[in-house]
Structures are given as structure tokens and as C-alpha cells.
Amino acid sequence: MIELQHVTKLYPASSRPALDDVSTEIDKGEFVFLIGSSGSGKSTLLRLLLKEDDPTRGTVVVNGKTLNTMSKWQVPKLRRTIGCVFQDFRLLRNRTVAQNVAFALEVINKPQRTIKRVVPEVLEMVGLEGKGNRLPGELSGGEQQRVAIARAFVNRPLVLLADEPTGNLDPETSEGIMLLLERINRTGTTVVMATHDYHIVDSMRRRVIELNGGALTRDQSRGVYGVGR
Amino acid sequence: MRVNFVLSEVATGLRRNLTMTVAMVLTTAISLGLMGTGLLIAGMISDMKEIYYDKVQVSVFLADDVTDQQRSAIEQELAGSPEVAGYIYESKDEAYARFQQQFSQQPELVQNTPADALPESFRVELVNPERYEVIAAAFPNGQDGVDQVRDEGDFLDRLFSLLNGARNATIAVAVVQALAALLLISNTIQLAAFNRRNETSIMRLVGASRWYTQLPFILEAALAGLIGALLAIGGLVVTKLLFVDKTLAGPIRAGIIPPVDWGAIAFISPVIAAAGVGLAGIAAYVTLRLYVRL
Numbered sequence: 001m002i003e004l005q006h007v008t009k010l011y012p013a014s015s016r017p018a019l020d021d022v023s024t025e026i027d028k029g030e031f032v033f034l035i036g037s038s039g040s041g042k043s044t045l046l047r048l049l050l051k052e053d054d055p056t057r058g059t060v061v062v063n064g065k066t067l068n069t070m071s072k073w074q075v076p077k078l079r080r081t082i083g084c085v086f087q088d089f090r091l092l093r094n095r096t097v098a099q100n101v102a103f104a105l106e107v108i109n110k111p112q113r114t115i116k117r118v119v120p121e122v123l124e125m126v127g128l129e130g131k132g133n134r135l136p137g138e139l140s141g142g143e144q145q146r147v148a149i150a151r152a153f154v155n156r157p158l159v160l161l162a163d164e165p166t167g168n169l170d171p172e173t174s175e176g177i178m179l180l181l182e183r184i185n186r187t188g189t190t191v192v193m194a195t196h197d198y199h200i201v202d203s204m205r206r207r208v209i210e211l212n213g214g215a216l217t218r219d220q221s222r223g224v225y226g227v228g229r
Numbered sequence: 230m231r232v233n234f235v236l237s238e239v240a241t242g243l244r245r246n247l248t249m250t251v252a253m254v255l256t257t258a259i260s261l262g263l264m265g266t267g268l269l270i271a272g273m274i275s276d277m278k279e280i281y282y283d284k285v286q287v288s289v290f291l292a293d294d295v296t297d298q299q300r301s302a303i304e305q306e307l308a309g310s311p312e313v314a315g316y317i318y319e320s321k322d323e324a325y326a327r328f329q330q331q332f333s334q335q336p337e338l339v340q341n342t343p344a345d346a347l348p349e350s351f352r353v354e355l356v357n358p359e360r361y362e363v364i365a366a367a368f369p370n371g372q373d374g375v376d377q378v379r380d381e382g383d384f385l386d387r388l389f390s391l392l393n394g395a396r397n398a399t400i401a402v403a404v405v406q407a408l409a410a411l412l413l414i415s416n417t418i419q420l421a422a423f424n425r426r427n428e429t430s431i432m433r434l435v436g437a438s439r440w441y442t443q444l445p446f447i448l449e450a451a452l453a454g455l456i457g458a459l460l461a462i463g464g465l466v467v468t469k470l471l472f473v474d475k476t477l478a479g480p481i482r483a484g485i486i487p488p489v490d491w492g493a494i495a496f497i498s499p500v501i502a503a504a505g506v507g508l509a510g511i512a513a514y515v516t517l518r519l520y521v522r523l
Contacts (some may be wrong), residue, residue: 029389050434072439079436088429106234107437 001024001190001198007058009044020214021029031185033201034194035210035225042194046161051075063158080108083152087167089135089144097147098132104151118154126150126180142173153184160184162193198225238445242421246352250453256413257457260406261501262349264466268497269489274392276487281385286358289351292376299374312363316353321345334479348376354423358382409418414450415516421446422521447513458502465494477490
């Protein structure tokens with residue numbers, strides 16, 4: 001599903017590599033926590049999976065496609081198979097909840113008929129039934145993140161990438177978001193979640209990949225956040 | 230592609246940068262208007278060439294004291310010359326009548342010119358317009374009743390080089406304006422892309438195609454180009470109605486200047502519109518390619 005072979009990423013401005021010879025494999029349907037301190041390379045790794053950036057060396061394969069050799073115009077197709085959730089939600093403030101979710105389908109040319117059917121379904125799934133006509137500003141942080149997850153999932157992606165999705169949320173709200181991500185994972189979607197939240201990592205006991213200064217220092221199934229915490 | 234989605238994006242974009250949009254439309258309009266003027270002058274020049282070069286190439290002006298005998302000798306020589314394709318005689322009265330008509334817009338000039346001030350002349354059309362010297366040699370100035378022989382083609386050449394200069398200057402200014410318009414379009418598009426970076430970054434994340442993300446911006450520029458073109462065409466129509474048809478009415482009626490007819494404007498309008506839409510769209514596309522990450 002996801003495969004990295006000796007992936008190194010250098011940024012011109014920095015002498016230290018953002019990713020240093022990282023190799024790993026993530027299977028279909030896995031739930032993986034990507035942990036590590038700020039600047040350890042988590043976000044860089046997620047960017048490479050989205051082909052927002054290209055690795056300096058090494059090979060990245062996502063959903064059976066080698067991203068290194070992929071041409072620019074094929075990137076949109078790749079991204080339709082990947083859902084994305086961020087710490088800052090990235091919602092359109094001037095569109096309603098339902099419009100935000102529908103936006104993801106409109107811009108990839110889904111027929112209006114499908115959109116009308118699918119959007120309420122996914123809103124119900126993330127627990128926002130009846131809130132489709134609200135604006136994001138009228139919702140709590142947790143609810144906004146649910147909108148973002150609905151938008152990421154509405155297209156039934158094979159992979160869901162989440163970059164610190166609970167970073168702005170309190171522990172109870174975070175728990176709700178994690179339950180939702182678990183539920184999405186149970187539908188067969190691979191979930192890769194970068195996080196600092198050791199409570200979540202420790203309580204869920206899923207596979208943990210730890211990055212340190214760009215290098216992969218730990219890959220543990222049913223892992224915890226770290227020793228001494 | 231969802232048409233109303235794209236169109237609403239375009240409308241929002243244009244409204245959000247209203248001042249930039251207005252500047253973009255106006256510079257485009259001025260540039261295209263000047264371009265149209267240049268094209269109209271070019272058309273006028275070729276019309277005028279037809280009017281003038283067809284009529285007269287050489288004028289043989291007769292002296293005031295020409296005798297009837299000298300006049301008919303000149304006429305015979307013209308009639309017998311293989312170089313001459315045709316000629317007409319213009320008496321003093323006819324010359325004055327033509328003068329009155331030509332300068333009907335300047336009555337003082339007409340009033341201050343005595344009726345017999347204009348010389349009588351033979352207007353000669355040559356088989357080969359370049360062979361002016363042959364006629365000039367046959368009728369030496371100041372002899373046998375000839376006052377002077379004038380190559381009207383020479384005068385026309387100077388007139389046309391003036392008109393060509395006017396056309397070139399107009400087009401040069403149009404090009405400079407077009408450059409300004411293109412830079413403004415490029416700026417507006419960068420601004421618009423920055424204003425909508427939220428939408429476009431989400432579009433990119435969910436896998437919208439490049440065209441889907443870029444098309445609203447390109448259409449935005451093309452629409453501004455179209456509005457500019459329509460303003461330019463409107464400007465040409467107004468110029469025709471208020472300036473050409475009114476101020477130049479006299480010379481046009483006298484046949485000195487060819488009229489600017491609606492056909493000419495109708496002919497260049499699509500050219501202007503296509504230039505406006507095309508250049509703006511291309512400028513936007515290039516800007517998105519070079520300066521904006523979409």
C-alpha cells in the first residue's frame with residue numbers, strides 16, 4: 001500500500017536531512033502512528049506521500065504507484081485516492097459544512113446526483129447529522145475536525161493521512177476524533193497519523209513508527225509513545 | 230467540468246479585486262482601442278491610395294498668360310504621347326470650385342482667395358506612374374505656356390508617409406499599453422490566486438485537476454479582456470460618430486479623406502475581441518505556470 005525505500009529528503013536551506021534513509025512498508029488496512037519531536041521529519045514524510053514534494057533519493061510507492069516517476073498531471077489522480085486531515089482543519093470559512101464536504105466532490109467532477117446522496121451519508125457517519133447548513137465558524141473545534149474528516153473520507157480514499165489531527169483539541173474531543181478514525185480504519189482504509197499525543201498512542205496500542213532527526217529509529221507493532229513517559 | 234461552479238468562482242474573483250479588475254479592463258480597452266485605430270488608419274491609407282493614385286499622377290499647371298494656341302499644343306502633345314494613359318483639363322473656374330469644396334470647413338480661406346488665383350491645369354494619368362520625368366522633360370517649366378509640372382505622386386508619397394507614421398505611432402503606443410495591460414493582468418491573477426489560496430490548496434489536496442484549479446483564473450482574465458475589447462469597440466464607434474463623421478465631414482464629402490464605414494469597424498471588431506481575450510488568457514496562463522503554485 002505504502003512503501004518507502006531508502007528515502008532521503010534534503011532541503012537546500014538546511015545541511016541536516018529532513019529524512020535520512022528511511023525504509024518502511026505499510027500494508028492495506030493498517031493503522032499507523034507516526035511519532036517524533038517537531039522537526040523529526042513527520043510532516044516531510046506525509047508531504048512525500050502526497051507528492052507535494054519529491055524525495056532527494058529513494059523510492060516512494062503509494063497505492064501501487066511509484067511517485068518518483070509519476071508525471072505532474074497524474075498527481076490529481078493519486079490524490080483522489082488519499083484523504084488528508086490537518087491540525088488546522090483547512091475548511092472554507094464562507095461555505096457551509098455540507099458545501100465544504102461537497103466541494104471535494106465537485107472539484108473532481110462527481111455528478112450532482114452522487115453528491116446529494118453521499119454528503120448527508122458521510123455527515124451522519126462523522127456525527128454531524130443536521131449540521132450541514134452551519135458555517136464552520138459556528139462549530140466547535142472537534143466538530144470542525146469532523147467536517148474535515150468527512151471531506152477527506154467522502155471520496156472513500158484508500159489511504160487517510162492525518163497530520164496531528166488532535167493537536168488543537170482537548171482530550172475528550174480528541175478521543176471522539178480517534179474513535180472516528182478507528183471507524184474509518186475498520187472500513188479498510190489505511191490510516192497514517194502523525195501525532196505528539198502520547199495518551200492517544202499509549203491507549204490505542206497500534207503500530208508506531210518513530211522518527212528522530214529524519215531517521216527511522218523505531219518501528220513497533222502495538223507500540224507505545226515512548227519509554228519514560 | 231461544472232460550469233456554474235467555475236463561473237461563480239470567476240465572478241467572486243473579479244469582484245474581490247474590483248479596483249485591479251477595473252485597472253486591468255481600462256488598460257486593455259485603451260490598448261485595444263489604439264490597436265483598432267491603427268488598423269482603421271491602415272485601412273484608410275489603402276483606401277486613399279486607391280482614390281489618389283488612380284486619379285492623378287502628374288499635374289501640368291499652365292501659366293496665367295497662356296495662349297489658346299499654347300494650350301491646344303500642350304493638349305495635342307499629351308494626346309499623342311505613348312506615356313499618357315489619359316488626361317483631363319481643369320479650367321480656373323473648375324479649380325476654384327474644387328478648392329471651395331475641399332476647404333468648405335475653412336470659409337475664411339475660401340473668402341480670402343480670389344476666384345482666379347488658382348491656375349488652370351492638365352491632370353495627367355501616366356501609363357507607368359514612375360515615368361514622371363518624361364512628362365517633366367517634355368514640358369519645361371516656364372516655357373510655352375507651362376508654369377510648372379508637378380509630380381503629385383511625390384506629394385502623395387509624403388502625405389502617405391505622414392499617415393503611415395501616424396499609424397505606426399498609434400500601434401507603438403498600443404503595444405506599450407498592451408505591455409502595461411499584460412503586466413496588470415499578471416499582477417491581478419497573482420493577487421487573485423493569493424486571495425483564493427485556501428480554496429486552491431484544498432482543491433489540490435482532494436485531487437482537482439490542474440485545469441479545474443486554473444480555469445477560473447484564466448477565464449477571469451479572459452473576461453476582463455473581453456470587457457476591455459467591448460469598451461474599445463464602443464470607443465471606436467463613438468470616435469466614428471463624434472469625430473470622423475462630424476469633424477471630418479467636409480473633407481470626406483469632398484473625397485479628400487475616405488469615410489470610415491461601419492463595415493471596417495465590424496471587420497476589425499472580432500480581431501480586437503480575439504486579441505483581448507487571447508492575450509489576457511495567455512497572460513493568465515503563463516502567470517499561473519511561472520509564479521503561482523496551483
